[in-house]
Amino acid sequence: MQDLLQALTNGAFLGAVFALAAVGLTLVFGVTNMLNFAHGDFIMVAMYAGFVCWSLAGLDPLVAIPIAAITLALVAILVYAGIIRPVLGSTQLAQMVVTFGLLTFLRGVIQFAFTATPRRIEDPIVGSIRVVVGGVAVTGAQLVSAAGALVATGALAWFVHRTETGRALQAVGEDAAGASLMGINSGRMYGLAWALAGVSTGVAGALLINNFGIDPLAGASFGIMSFIAVALGGFGSVFGAALAGLLLGVVQGVVGLYLSGYTLTAALGIYLLVLVVRPQGLRGSR
Amino acid sequence: MTATLAPPTAQEVPAKRVPWGRYAGIAVVAALLLAYPLVVTTSFLQTIGVMALTMAIASTGWNILGGYAGQISFGHAVFFGTGMYGTTLLVSDGWSPWLTMVPIALLAAAFGVLIGLPTFRLRGHYFSIATLAIGMMVMSILPNIQWLGATDGLSVPFLDEGFWNLTFSLRDKTEYYYTALGLFAVTTVAAWLFLRGRIGSYLEAIRDDDIAASAVGVPVRRYKLYAVAMSAGLTSIAGSYHVMFVTFVDPSSSSDLSLSTAIALIAVVGGAGSMWGPILGAWLVIALQEYTRTYLSATGRTIDLMMFGALIILVAVVDPRGLVNLIKRGYRRVRR
Numbered sequence: 001m002q003d004l005l006q007a008l009t010n011g012a013f014l015g016a017v018f019a020l021a022a023v024g025l026t027l028v029f030g031v032t033n034m035l036n037f038a039h040g041d042f043i044m045v046a047m048y049a050g051f052v053c054w055s056l057a058g059l060d061p062l063v064a065i066p067i068a069a070i071t072l073a074l075v076a077i078l079v080y081a082g083i084i085r086p087v088l089g090s091t092q093l094a095q096m097v098v099t100f101g102l103l104t105f106l107r108g109v110i111q112f113a114f115t116a117t118p119r120r121i122e123d124p125i126v127g128s129i130r131v132v133v134g135g136v137a138v139t140g141a142q143l144v145s146a147a148g149a150l151v152a153t154g155a156l157a158w159f160v161h162r163t164e165t166g167r168a169l170q171a172v173g174e175d176a177a178g179a180s181l182m183g184i185n186s187g188r189m190y191g192l193a194w195a196l197a198g199v200s201t202g203v204a205g206a207l208l209i210n211n212f213g214i215d216p217l218a219g220a221s222f223g224i225m226s227f228i229a230v231a232l233g234g235f236g237s238v239f240g241a242a243l244a245g246l247l248l249g250v251v252q253g254v255v256g257l258y259l260s261g262y263t264l265t266a267a268l269g270i271y272l273l274v275l276v277v278r279p280q281g282l283r284g285s286r
Numbered sequence: 287m288t289a290t291l292a293p294p295t296a297q298e299v300p301a302k303r304v305p306w307g308r309y310a311g312i313a314v315v316a317a318l319l320l321a322y323p324l325v326v327t328t329s330f331l332q333t334i335g336v337m338a339l340t341m342a343i344a345s346t347g348w349n350i351l352g353g354y355a356g357q358i359s360f361g362h363a364v365f366f367g368t369g370m371y372g373t374t375l376l377v378s379d380g381w382s383p384w385l386t387m388v389p390i391a392l393l394a395a396a397f398g399v400l401i402g403l404p405t406f407r408l409r410g411h412y413f414s415i416a417t418l419a420i421g422m423m424v425m426s427i428l429p430n431i432q433w434l435g436a437t438d439g440l441s442v443p444f445l446d447e448g449f450w451n452l453t454f455s456l457r458d459k460t461e462y463y464y465t466a467l468g469l470f471a472v473t474t475v476a477a478w479l480f481l482r483g484r485i486g487s488y489l490e491a492i493r494d495d496d497i498a499a500s501a502v503g504v505p506v507r508r509y510k511l512y513a514v515a516m517s518a519g520l521t522s523i524a525g526s527y528h529v530m531f532v533t534f535v536d537p538s539s540s541s542d543l544s545l546s547t548a549i550a551l552i553a554v555v556g557g558a559g560s561m562w563g564p565i566l567g568a569w570l571v572i573a574l575q576e577y578t579r580t581y582l583s584a585t586g587r588t589i590d591l592m593m594f595g596a597l598i599i600l601v602a603v604v605d606p607r608g609l610v611n612l613i614k615r616g617y618r619r620v621r622r
Contacts, residue, residue, distance in 0.1 A: 035411050086603045092410055094606035096358055097554050097598055100547055105595025111588040224422060231415050261430045268423040275416055276404045 005136050007257040008250060013138070013146040015249020017204055020149035021222050022229035022241035023156050024200030030236030031173040031193035034084065034095050038103040040223015042198065046072050046205020047214045048110055051119050054209075060125045061209050062144065069202035076198025080191050088190070111216040119214040126210055141211035152203045156196060157238050169193060173236065221264075228271045307617070315565070323463045330580065332459035338565075338572040339466035340528045343473045345553040345564035347520030350477060352550060353558035354486060355513040356493025357406070358414045361421030362549045364401075365518040367428075367540035368394040369525020374440045374535050383452035387526045391519035398518030399511050406510045409496065421546045428537035439536025442529060452530045462531055469527055470565070473520050478561060480516050489513055493559075521549065551594075555601050557608030566609055570597075 025039045036042075046068045053064035079102060087094045129140025160166040171179040172189040180186050204222070212218065226241075229248055233240025248267050255266040323332050344366055352358045372390035377383055405416045429437045445451040454461035481489070488509045491499040500506045529535050539545075548571070556567025571594060578590035605611050 029411075035415070083599050083603055087606075090602070091606045092356070093352075093358060093554065093558055094602040096411070096414060097551060097606075098602035100551060101595045101598030101600075101602060103595070104591050104598065108588040108591025108593075108595055112592065224418075227415055228419060231412070231419075235412070262426070264426040265423055268419045268426065271419055272404075272416070272423065275408070 002135050003257055004254070005134075007253040009136050009138060009253075010142070011250040011253020011256075012246060013142040013249070014252065015246035016146035016149040016153075017208060017245075018222070018225045018229055018249050019242040019245030020153045020200055020204045020207075021226040022233065022245040023153050023238055024197035024204075025226045026230045026233065026236055026238055026241040027156070027160065027169075027200075028193050028197045029230065030238075031169055032084070032088065032190050033173075034088075035099065035227075036102075036197065037096075037099040037223070038079075038106055039197070039201065039226055040219035040221070041103050041106045042072055042076065042201035042219070043205045043208070043222050044214075044216065044219030045075060045106060045110065046202045047209050047212070047218055048114060048119075048205075049202070050206040050209045051114075051121065051214050054121050055119075061121055061206050062125060065148070065203055065206040068206035069199045072202030072205070073195045073198035076194040076201075077191055080194040084194065085187070085190070107216050114216070116216055121209050121214075124210045139211065145207040145210060148203065148207045152200060153242050156200060157242070159196070160238055165192070224264075225267065228267055232271050232274055311562075315562075319467055319565075323460045327458075329457065329459055330576070332463050334573050334576050336459055336462045336466050336531060337576070338569040339463070339470045340524050340531065341548070341552055341572060342565040342568035343466075343470050343527070344521045344524035344549045345556070345568055346470075346473055346477050346561075347517045347522075347524065348549045349517075349553045349558060349560075349564055350481065350489075350520070351510075351513045351517035353553055353560070353563065354481060354493065355489040355510060356496075357510060357513070358550065359417040359517075360414055360546050360550055361401070361417035361419075361424075362517075362521050363540065363546040364421050364424050365394040365398065365521040366525035366528070366545060366549065367424070367535075368397060368518075369522035369527075370529040370535040370540045371434055371440065372522070373526040373529050374442050377445070377530075378440075378443050382450050383526065383530045384450070387523050390526055391522045394522030395515035395519040398514040402511050402514040406507055406514075418546075425537055428540075435536065437537065439534060439539070442533040442535075452527075466527060466531075469523065473523060474561060474565075477516070477520060485509065485512060490559075551598055553608075554606075555597055555608060557610030558606070560608065560610045562610045563608050570609070 021039070021043060024042075025036060028034060028036050028039075049068040049071045050061050050064040053059040053067055054061065059067070083098055083102065087098050124141065126140030126144045129143070131138045131140075131143070158166075160169060168179065168184045169189050169192060171182065172184060172186045173193075176186045179189075205219075208222075225248055226245070229244040230241050232248070233242070233244035248270075251266055251270060252263045256263045259266075322335055326332060326335070344362065347365070348359065348362050369387075369390055372393060373383055373386040376386040376390070401417070401420055405413055405420070408416055428434060434440065445453040447453050447455060449461075449465070452465065454465075480486070488499070488504050491502075491504055492506055492509060496506055525540070532539070552567040552571050553564050554567070555563075555571060556565065557563030574593055574597075575590045578593070582589055601608055605615075
């Protein structure tokens with residue numbers, strides 16, 4: 001029972017980060033109708049941004065959060081302007097493979113710059129904290145990353161659903177031509193969606209380096225989990241993606257306790273099961 | 287792609303002209319492929335040839351589903367892996383590798399249909415994500431299956447050298463090269479015959495507009511299933527050959543996501559929906575990869591990743607129909 005509680009807790013804390021990652025991905029999909037296969041690698045780049053801040057300037061990952069967020073927003077805008085905008089009117093195949101090219105390219109560049117050697121932040125501020133509640137232990141890194149992820153996810157959801165610009169973003173996602181007639185600059189909204197995705201991956205990456213190792217493939221598993229969360233939650237649904245991210249974390253935690261070799265299998269299995277029963281996802285409308 | 291309402295004029299549709307350009311292209315490519323191991327005698331370069339031909343077969347399979355029918359799969363390593371594991375198991379039971387190819391391809395085709403039944407209800411991105419997830423799921427299960435060697439994998443038993451055993455001297459790869467070339471020729475002709483008639487037109491109609499295709503009476507679901515069966519079978523044959531060349535299979539070498547994406551992206555770089563695409567893409571990508579990995583220092587090993595990535599982005603942005611189409615456009619410009 002104690003173990004189960006611990007596993008549930010670990011899973012929920014990891015799930016919060018999955019949720020943040022998934023929200024960025026679903027935003028881009030909802031607005032531009034494009035899947036960014038390099039999404040997990042944005043997180044990886046953010047982890048390295050945090051690592052550079054730490055190793056060059058001695059900045060703690062917590063301090064590096066805004067720097068990583070801004071860096072990744074710039075990267076995302078650059079990616080949008082350079083390679084995404086040219087394929088927006090192109091075939092589905094072009095739209096699908098262009099971010100696969102980006103993924104391959106980013107991994108190559110990062111590995112070239114930092115080699116494949118795994119890196120680790122030593123002694124982050126939150127590293128020494130350990131809280132035990134009713135026999136369930138939670139580390140400071142877990143607390144901070146979950147809290148940060150929830151705040152960032154909430155802020156993004158608030159922005160998309162409650163602000164004028166956020167509603168414009170949604171309008172472009174629903175009907176770009178109609179939105180243009182209402183005076184919304186759809187190109188700018190696409191850029192904004194990518195920038196927001198950059199911010200979310202930047203925050204996620206900086207939070208993760210408190211307790212995760214950094215290597216050129218570090219983003220792969222987070223990328224996959226955010227894909228599954230987005231597909232599970234319903235493509236384009238911010239709330240659905242966040243919920244599905246949390247759920248995936250918990251499932252991984254619990255399954256890891258009983259069948260340690262099958263955590264990924266279980267997460268994928270749930271997704272495929274939902275797919276068969278409800279192809280539009282938990283909260284999707286399509 | 288561009289739709290015009292006016293009926294084609296006589297000038298646009300020449301009456302039964304012999305496609306000399308295509309024949310010349312086939313002759314040139316065939317001559318180059320046949321001459322390669324005679325001109326290039328180092329084992330390293332011949333290995334590039336063997337691997338390029340193997341990947342070309344796998345991508346030809348992918349191309350039927352992804353390039354012609356427009357169902358973009360990122361899980362084709364499952365079928366490649368079926369070929370690798372299946373052939374290893376049967377060869378261990380004393381089969382000739384050649385005899386394993388067709389039965390294992392039929393098994394892979396059955397897997398393809400099994401995967402297609404639920405996933406073909408999904409369209410576009412949704413389908414692609416599902417194939418990605420299925421591919422990863424298989425890879426996550428494989429290390430737990432004892433009779434497939436779990437994480438250690440399986441080795442092909444040591445066989446006497448000879449054609450029947452698909453085992454040759456390793457000093458010189460000429461024999462491997464020509465058997466791979468033969469297999470590539472057979473699979474390409476098979477794919478061409480498959481796509482030549484009504485099936486090919488139906489698949490392209492499904493790719494271009496599945497709702498319209500269904501409205502004019504194309505049985506969309508059934509034809510997608512035909513496509514995935516053929517596609518999976520051909521990719522599995524590539525896996526069968528590959529395992530005889532490397533004599534070893536484990537989860538990461540057979541079902542990796544990067545293998546799935548390589549199979550897909552090789553076809554895309556060369557030319558999705560073109561018979562020429564896979565061989566052009568495979569040769570380019572494999573040569574690029576092997577050259578940079580062998581001749582550049584440890585840090586240089588990632589240059590192939592950067593170049594491959596840049597190449598994919600370039601193709602997607604400049605011409606999603608691939609390098610073949612760029613060459614064709616250049617050829618037409620020169621002729622004019």
